[in-house]
Amino acid sequence: MKRSSLMRTLDIVVVLALPVLLLLGIHSARATEPRAPEATAASDAQKLARGKYLVTVAGCNDCHTPWKMGPKGPEPDMSRMLSGHPQSAQLPPAPQLPEGPWVVTVAHTNTAWSGPWGVSFTANLTPDRETGLGTWTQRNFTETIRTGRHMGRGRPVLPPMPIPMYRNFTDEDLEAIFTYLQSIPAISNRVPEPLPPPAPPEKS
Numbered sequence: 366m367k368r369s370s371l372m373r374t375l376d377i378v379v380v381l382a383l384p385v386l387l388l389l390g391i392h393s394a395r396a397t398e399p400r401a402p403e404a405t406a407a408s409d410a411q412k413l414a415r416g417k418y419l420v421t422v423a424g425c426n427d428c429h430t431p432w433k434m435g436p437k438g439p440e441p442d443m444s445r446m447l448s449g450h451p452q453s454a455q456l457p458p459a460p461q462l463p464e465g466p467w468v469v470t471v472a473h474t475n476t477a478w479s480g481p482w483g484v485s486f487t488a489n490l491t492p493d494r495e496t497g498l499g500t501w502t503q504r505n506f507t508e509t510i511r512t513g514r515h516m517g518r519g520r521p522v523l524p525p526m527p528i529p530m531y532r533n534f535t536d537e538d539l540e541a542i543f544t545y546l547q548s549i550p551a552i553s554n555r556v557p558e559p560l561p562p563p564a565p566p567e568k569s
């Protein structure tokens with residue numbers, strides 16, 4: 366190939382490559398631009414839907430929604446969705462811890478659990494500001510689930526809250542769950558503090 370025709374071929378390559386490079390440049394500039402409001406609204410809706418799905422299949426309602434008797438037996442009372450152990454429930458003291466392989470006693474609402482850790486009452490997960498998670502931030506929520514301590518630094522979260530499993534949620538899942546929990550109806554319901562385990566029987 367003569368030198369001049371080689372140069373011409375190179376010219377053509379450069380001319381053809383330029384628009385491609387320009388397009389790539391425009392594309393990557395677009396990617397860093399702030400998203401249009403419609404795009405944000407769509408992704409918020411997706412996040413809410415994902416959060417609702419995760420809360421539903423991860424069984425949060427099993428323990429955090431008080432159960433009532435339905436036509437087919439006990440079922441979560443969705444009019445009190447995720448509001449935790451009802452403050453109005455008048456429970457007698459938990460029975461003596463069972464012996465041997467039986468370890469837990471649970472109230473008919475499925476929201477109060479007595480075991481070797483004492484008695485735990487499921488929390489109000491609704492966005493009520495006084496009695497629920499209304500004043501919690503995403504960070505408070507994520508750190509609670511990750512560390513198994515109230516807000517990441519308080520007392521340990523007691524069984525049967527499945528912290529050892531839930532700490533495996535991804536950050537995105539925990540964001541979706543919290544976004545959904547903050548969107549559900551707020552219910553005022555003050556859940557009691559847990560009770561310590563009974564003192565071991567005196568040795569005679």
Ligand code: HEC
Pocket residue numbers: 419420423424425426427428429478485486487488490509514515516521522523524525526527531542559
């Ligand atoms: C098997 C029963 C059970 C299931 C299922 C369950 N929880 Fe809990 N959860 C509890 C109990 C009991 C407590 C109260 C523990 C305590 O007082 O230390 C609790 C406490 C919490 C707290 C409050 C922790 C704090 O430090 O204040 C949050 C938040 C929470 N659960 C979120 C969830 C979410 C979200 C789900 C579903 C993804 C869920 N829980 C599923 C039993 C459960």
